[in-house]
Amino acid sequence: MSAETISDVIFLREADFVCAIPAMPQKGFDLPTRLVAEISKLTGISDITESFSLSGKEKSLKECTLDEKWDAWSSSNIEYTGPDLKGKKVILIDDKYQSGVTIQYFGMILQTGGCAEIHGLCMVKTLRDTDNFDVTDA
Numbered sequence: 001m002s003a004e005t006i007s008d009v010i011f012l013r014e015a016d017f018v019c020a021i022p023a024m025p026q027k028g029f030d031l032p033t034r035l036v037a038e039i040s041k042l043t044g045i046s047d048i049t050e051s052f053s054l055s056g057k058e059k060s061l062k063e064c065t066l067d068e069k070w071d072a073w074s075s076s077n078i079e080y081t082g083p084d085l086k087g088k089k090v091i092l093i094d095d096k097y098q099s100g101v102t103i104q105y106f107g108m109i110l111q112t113g114g115c116a117e118i119h120g121l122c123m124v125k126t127l128r129d130t131d132n133f134d135v136t137d138a
Helices: 003-008 031-043 066-074 101-112
Strands: 017-020 089-097 117-125
Touching: 017 031, 031 089, 031 117, 066 101, 089 101, 101 117
Parallel strands: 017 089, 089 117
Antiparallel strands: none
């Protein structure tokens, strides 16, 4: 990905901040964190990933049902301590979109902080019967 490619995407070009879904501290390599660091370096858009702190998350989301995922994030004691978000535009990046709960949860935190726009980008969409919304129920 080049700086020219990034500047072709209007909502990325106009973003104030870029942020990866924060990885758990014990995780080694994290694709979203690495990608956001590169985007920040290429574009000069501030990376606010480190503005989140997570503690208290006991259960892996991989083990959770759809209904349990929101509660797992809610019990994680997530804090945002970064720059003022009021009226800002943020690109929120995750590696995969499975149920959508994770990116929605962090989007909610950014929105609560006053973001004017939040654009979520994911690298992969997965399908697992146990944690995806059933479109026939919608």
